[in-house]
Amino acid sequence: MRRLILLIPALLAAAVLTACGSGGSSTGATSATGSTDYNAADVIFAQNMIPHHRQAIEMADLAGTHAQNPEVKTLAPQIRAAQTPEITTMVGWLTAWKQPTAPPAGGGGSGPGMGGPGMGGPGMNGHGMNGHGSETMMPGDTMEGMMSSADMTALGNATGPAFDKMFLTMMIAHHQGAVTMAKTEIRDGRYTPAQQLAENIQNTQNAEITSMRNLLAKI
Numbered sequence: 001m002r003r004l005i006l007l008i009p010a011l012l013a014a015a016v017l018t019a020c021g022s023g024g025s026s027t028g029a030t031s032a033t034g035s036t037d038y039n040a041a042d043v044i045f046a047q048n049m050i051p052h053h054r055q056a057i058e059m060a061d062l063a064g065t066h067a068q069n070p071e072v073k074t075l076a077p078q079i080r081a082a083q084t085p086e087i088t089t090m091v092g093w094l095t096a097w098k099q100p101t102a103p104p105a106g107g108g109g110s111g112p113g114m115g116g117p118g119m120g121g122p123g124m125n126g127h128g129m130n131g132h133g134s135e136t137m138m139p140g141d142t143m144e145g146m147m148s149s150a151d152m153t154a155l156g157n158a159t160g161p162a163f164d165k166m167f168l169t170m171m172i173a174h175h176q177g178a179v180t181m182a183k184t185e186i187r188d189g190r191y192t193p194a195q196q197l198a199e200n201i202q203n204t205q206n207a208e209i210t211s212m213r214n215l216l217a218k219i
Contacts, residue, residue: 038191045185046090145177
């Protein structure tokens with residue numbers, strides 16, 4: 001009887017050690033699997049959204065010295081504040097995946113759900129300033145909603161109400177492009193954080209599109 005009593009603590013200790021050991025190995029396996037759970041659509045989304053966000057920030061920075069409307073001056077830094085950390089996040093993903101942070105030559109590239117060469121079709125040609133988005137193209141501006149270098153020059157040369165109207169018109173088109181890219185990632189991506197970011201971009205920028213349309217109607 002005494003021997004049995006002495007054996008019970010030893011058996012319990014062995015059971016605890018076994019449980020801890022199996023739990024640790026399971027966690028490690030899950031972590032290792034999650035770190036590589038992405039596909040080509042995730043890579044293309046990040047590579048394209050980085051320069052897309054950077055151009056939006058460039059446009060927003062111009063508002064600080066060129067805009068006249070106080071609501072435009074308020075909106076612009078909000079756009080910068082939202083998109084700057086998203087760029088950092090996406091650069092981190094691509095670095096971890098050992099992928100280039102720049103999009104492939106030719107802009108949108110190809111991949112699951114990206115539409116290949118036709119991806120830029122409804123971009124600036126459909127939404128750009130005076131339909132001249134195809135002139136003097138900037139690197140990566142075959143992506144949805146990207147402005148041409150001529151558009152950016154025109155925006156930089158504008159001031160006051162003319163800038164406000166041009167800024168809102170261009171940013172609406174730019175946001176529409178980002179929403180289209182986000183929808184593609186939600187549909188075709190695999191990496192959960194990237195899909196969650198895409199959902200946030202879609203929700204945030206759709207709300208901003210509505211606000212900018214209302215503001216544009218008042219100017």
